[in-house]
Amino acid sequence: MNLKTSALLLSAFVMACSSPQKTEKAKPKSKVQEIVDKAIAFHGMEGLNKAEFSLTFRNIDYTYKNNNGMFEYTRTQTDSIGQTVLDIMNNNGLVRLTDGDTTEITEEKRAAYTRSVNSVIYFFRLPFGLNDAAVNKTYVGEKEVKGKTYYEVKVTFAQEGGGEDFDDVFLYWFDKEDYSMDYLAYLYHTDGGGMRFREAINARRIEGVLIQDYVNLKPEDERMDIMNIAELYNAGELEVLSQIINEDVKFTLNK
Incomplete structure (x- = not known):
């Protein structure tokens, strides 16, 4: 290789390195994805994919462990004759001791116990679960609830990965200013079906995570269109x- 050829190759290499490289632009987030991500951040729940927590709900103890999708939920209670009943639910299913x-x-019964344990954990860690793969999110628009403006988000579930409750419908209302999840409603079909509306109360932070309790309400006609439930509220x-x-909520975020 002569000096002239070497010089040309070196020049081409330098130009290639110094020229701006074409990179594929990241797709901008949808409105609904931006709302959900900001809500999860406001609630301090970004780390729940690698975390542990425990709580007591109606005198029954629950625990949660999640390590990037490998999970274990437990429920411990005392039956009518004083025996300790422990349900352990993980990626492989549920067993009772x-x-x-x-x-x-x-x-x-295994399916019923699974729904029951999962329901408590699911509602407790909202809005974290709204980025699950089976979740279909739709931005409905702005809605006024009790004099404040909220972003209204509708959630349905894909049949694959959506569990037995894949045909349930949820509505969430996120504060337009800080993205707190102040209200939710859902239409469910298991265990006889029905419709519920929840108002968040007693907001407090534990280890930086926003914990809320709820007032649980229902419409007189549970066959109504869930899209109108905020007006009834x-x-x-x-x-x-x-x-x-x-009660007795404890958190460990494993960073």
Whole structure:
């Protein structure tokens, strides 16, 4: 290789290195994705994919462990004759232990226990779960609830990965200013079906994570269009059923 050829190759190499490289532009976030991401950040829940927590709900103890998708949820309670009943739910399914011994249960009961354990954990860690792969999110628009403006988001689920409750419908209302999740509603079909509306109360932070309790309400006609439920709440036409109170909450975020 002569000096002239070497000089030309060196010149081409320098120009290639110094020229701006074409990179594929990242797709801009959709409006609904931006809302959900900001809500998860405001609630301090970005780290729940690698975390542990425990809580007591209605005198029953729950624990949660998640290590990047490898999870274990437990529920511990005392039955009517004083035995300790432990349900352990993980990626492989659910088993029940009574006083430390494996309990034989029907598949129907296993499914019911799984729904029950998962429901408590799912609602407690909202809005974290709204980025799950099976979640279909739609930005509905702005909605006024009790005099404040909220972003309204509708959620449905893909049948694959959406569990037994894939045909449920959820609505969430995120504060337009700080993205707190102040209200939610859902239409469900399991266990007889129905419709509920929840108002967040008792907001507090534990280890930086925003924890909320809820007032649980329902419409008189649970077959109504869920898209109109906020109007009934504004008009004071929902019936209070109960309060969802999470006690003795402890968090460990494994960074």
